[in-house]
Amino acid sequence: MKKIIPQLLTLILIFLIIGFFTFNANVNMSNRGMEFGYSFLKRAASFDIQFSLIEYSRESTYARAYLVGLLNTLLVAFSGIIFATFLGLFFGIARLSPNFLINRFAGFYVEFFRNLPLLLQLFFWYYAALRVLPLPHETEGFNNFYLTIKSLYTPSLVWQNLNIFLYLLIFAILLVFIVKNYLKKIQEKEGRQYPIVYISILILIIIPSLSLIFGISTFEVEYPVYKQLSKSSGTFIGGLAIPPEFISLFLALSLYTGTFIAENVRAGIEGINKGQKEAAASIGLNRKQILNLVVLPQALRIIIPPTTNQYLNLTKNSSLAAAIAYPDVVLVFAGTALMQTGRAIEIVSITMFTYLSISLSISIFMNYYNKKFSLTEK
Amino acid sequence: MFKYLKQLTSLVAMVAVLFTFTTETMAAKKSKTLKNTIKKGFVMCGVSQGLAGFSNVDAAGNWEGMDVDVCRAVAAAVLGDSNKVKFTGLSAKERFTALNAGQVDVLSRNTTWTLTRDADLNLTFVGVNFYDGQGFMVRKDSGMKSTADFKSGMAVCTNIGTTTELNLADFMASKGLEYKLVGFEKADEARDTYGAGRCDAYTTDKSGLAAQRTVLANPDDHIILPDTISKEPLGPVVRQGDSVWEDIVRWSLNVMIEAEEYGVTSANADMMKTSKNPTVLKIVGVEGGMGEKLGLDNDWSLRIIKQVGNYGESYKRNIQDTGILPGSRGPNALWTNGGILYVPPLR
Numbered sequence A: 001m002k003k004i005i006p007q008l009l010t011l012i013l014i015f016l017i018i019g020f021f022t023f024n025a026n027v028n029m030s031n032r033g034m035e036f037g038y039s040f041l042k043r044a045a046s047f048d049i050q051f052s053l054i055e056y057s058r059e060s061t062y063a064r065a066y067l068v069g070l071l072n073t074l075l076v077a078f079s080g081i082i083f084a085t086f087l088g089l090f091f092g093i094a095r096l097s098p099n100f101l102i103n104r105f106a107g108f109y110v111e112f113f114r115n116l117p118l119l120l121q122l123f124f125w126y127y128a129a130l131r132v133l134p135l136p137h138e139t140e141g142f143n144n145f146y147l148t149i150k151s152l153y154t155p156s157l158v159w160q161n162l163n164i165f166l167y168l169l170i171f172a173i174l175l176v177f178i179v180k181n182y183l184k185k186i187q188e189k190e191g192r193q194y195p196i197v198y199i200s201i202l203i204l205i206i207i208p209s210l211s212l213i214f215g216i217s218t219f220e221v222e223y224p225v226y227k228q229l230s231k232s233s234g235t236f237i238g239g240l241a242i243p244p245e246f247i248s249l250f251l252a253l254s255l256y257t258g259t260f261i262a263e264n265v266r267a268g269i270e271g272i273n274k275g276q277k278e279a280a281a282s283i284g285l286n287r288k289q290i291l292n293l294v295v296l297p298q299a300l301r302i303i304i305p306p307t308t309n310q311y312l313n314l315t316k317n318s319s320l321a322a323a324i325a326y327p328d329v330v331l332v333f334a335g336t337a338l339m340q341t342g343r344a345i346e347i348v349s350i351t352m353f354t355y356l357s358i359s360l361s362i363s364i365f366m367n368y369y370n371k372k373f374s375l376t377e378k
Numbered sequence B: 001m002f003k004y005l006k007q008l009t010s011l012v013a014m015v016a017v018l019f020t021f022t023t024e025t026m027a028a029k030k031s032k033t034l035k036n037t038i039k040k041g042f043v044m045c046g047v048s049q050g051l052a053g054f055s056n057v058d059a060a061g062n063w064e065g066m067d068v069d070v071c072r073a074v075a076a077a078v079l080g081d082s083n084k085v086k087f088t089g090l091s092a093k094e095r096f097t098a099l100n101a102g103q104v105d106v107l108s109r110n111t112t113w114t115l116t117r118d119a120d121l122n123l124t125f126v127g128v129n130f131y132d133g134q135g136f137m138v139r140k141d142s143g144m145k146s147t148a149d150f151k152s153g154m155a156v157c158t159n160i161g162t163t164t165e166l167n168l169a170d171f172m173a174s175k176g177l178e179y180k181l182v183g184f185e186k187a188d189e190a191r192d193t194y195g196a197g198r199c200d201a202y203t204t205d206k207s208g209l210a211a212q213r214t215v216l217a218n219p220d221d222h223i224i225l226p227d228t229i230s231k232e233p234l235g236p237v238v239r240q241g242d243s244v245w246e247d248i249v250r251w252s253l254n255v256m257i258e259a260e261e262y263g264v265t266s267a268n269a270d271m272m273k274t275s276k277n278p279t280v281l282k283i284v285g286v287e288g289g290m291g292e293k294l295g296l297d298n299d300w301s302l303r304i305i306k307q308v309g310n311y312g313e314s315y316k317r318n319i320q321d322t323g324i325l326p327g328s329r330g331p332n333a334l335w336t337n338g339g340i341l342y343v344p345p346l347r
Helices: A004-031 A062-094 A100-114 A118-132 A162-190 A196-213 A244-270 A274-282 A287-324 A329-341 A344-373 B002-023 B026-030 B032-040 B066-079 B095-100 B115-120 B163-175 B187-196 B206-213 B243-261 B278-283 B290-294 B300-307 B311-320
Strands: A152-154 A156-160 A218-222 A225-230 A233-237 A240-242 B043-048 B085-090 B123-125 B130-132 B134-139 B154-159 B179-184 B201-205 B222-224 B232-234 B237-239
Touching: A062 A100, A062 A244, A062 A287, A062 A329, A062 A344, A100 A244, A118 A244, A118 A287, A156 A162, A162 A196, A233 B154, A244 A287, A274 A287, A287 A329, A287 A344, A329 A344, B032 B043, B032 B066, B032 B243, B043 B066, B043 B095, B066 B085, B066 B243, B066 B300, B066 B311, B085 B095, B095 B123, B095 B237, B115 B123, B130 B206, B134 B163, B134 B206, B154 B163, B154 B187, B163 B179, B163 B201, B179 B187, B187 B201, B187 B206, B201 B206, B206 B222, B237 B243, B243 B278, B243 B290, B243 B300, B243 B311, B290 B300
Parallel strands: B043 B085, B154 B179, B154 B201
Antiparallel strands: A152 A240, A156 A218, A225 A233, B123 B237, B130 B232, B134 B201, B134 B222
């Protein structure tokens, strides 16, 4: 009973506070004749969006525009996380290198990019670095890659029956899991070891390429072709165009977050007692085994939780996109759509819920991953 | 739950209405905004964050421009001093929320009058202080002479969240052109990005293009295409539901245009008190008791003209003399001079 009463009071207080804000918003909105509702999502958006991963035109609905923005946010967050992790691993390990040059270079990278505000870095990439690139008609290109002020134009693959290839890829991934578990069981039973990594890579390559070998899925390479737009300007048609808005956001986010991950990696490796390595060596493990079986599992325990935070930061920081015209969910939905409809409360609430969902999903995944590596005490 | 809330809300509203009816005097009785403005001693005015000719801060730190003058006129009419204005620079995104939330009482921010905004956003447009239209700016060496030279694949820089963005989408769709929209929240970012060569064209209202062109690195390298792809009647906005305040803002603007039509200027306003023309006498507040009908004193209009000037003076000072649109006034000339500036009579 003693325990319940304070909890009950807290609960009532929370309800009262939420109730007060709801009531307040309700009174003030009806005083100004404003309606609350999400029906505007079904209306035609009637504006264009620079680039979109899914079909979108000005006749699409606001809900569709939201989805376009969300996917663009996920695209830059996902690719940013991958590249930042790569940078973090590389520079984190490089910082421990006995080689003076590599060591100092990694130190310089971390100290430089960590200590400048992210928005400033973003402005640097977009308004300074990418502004000095040539115009499309001034560039020679490099093996059909054209880096211009308008976009980075690259060749792209045009697929026939891509879905079959992808199904086989998914099948291959599932197969890898099954084979891995099976081989581990054998190892536990009989003590024999198999090169699991090589077998997995082989499976992942062979099975999807079956569809290519038998000619079910095919692809052609499409090259960007120059098109004159006027006397002094042009563009490239065909291939893939990566806009400078994406490139600068991607670079700024991953270079900035990479420094923090590098420090996490360094902390993880340095956090392991020298005695652990010596003990492993003394029972006859080779260097690779020491790293894989002793050092890394323990280092990851230190690395993962703070790195999860960095992944969340990167995802949330991607909303700085609005400053440089990258059409993420904040610019498209909490920007354009909000201004065109005036539905501030509805749109801001949806946007907040969106970021909350993305962040919680990352947390859940990383917590699961962390649990796998945590110490199981007997 | 919500059902009760609604009932409770209407009860609160009814009590509030009863309360206002019983306590206040004539004009202020009807207008909460007017009453608050008098109490505070300044007009709360929302303007752009900087658009040459419309609302801009000069070297001395004073706001100036066509849109600024509308708020100054309201302050002169209501408070007797055109300087009693608190200007708030608003982005395109903030402007309607700021007005609806009561952060500003007049929104005079080169805002286009559309049905959606008038009806769906609970706002009231009181008039038009500048007839504009959307156009395009391109580089001179591109050789483009009109929008007929546009080709699929071009990139266009503009501001997001405005009618500009919607007009552009409609226009390109009607021409069957594919294009890349590079949309910014701030005008100067869009302009600089175009200037750097990221975009083949920059689009906004033509007056805005003219103003932005003067700020580009080499203004002579850029031309504004002759085509106008939309109607953009820009005007001051107030919250819906306060018709007294709405009338004050509307007629503060109208009287400036009326004064130009009848030749009343800031220089000759006092002398015009002896005029024989009844309309002129109404404009300078000698006849008709026009101010009382608005809930103000009868010198309201005289103060506007003496302190701010008539529409023509404001236009010359802000648009022509600054070199933004030095030529003819186009649609913004009086109807008697071939323009479309035509206001209801001050009668």
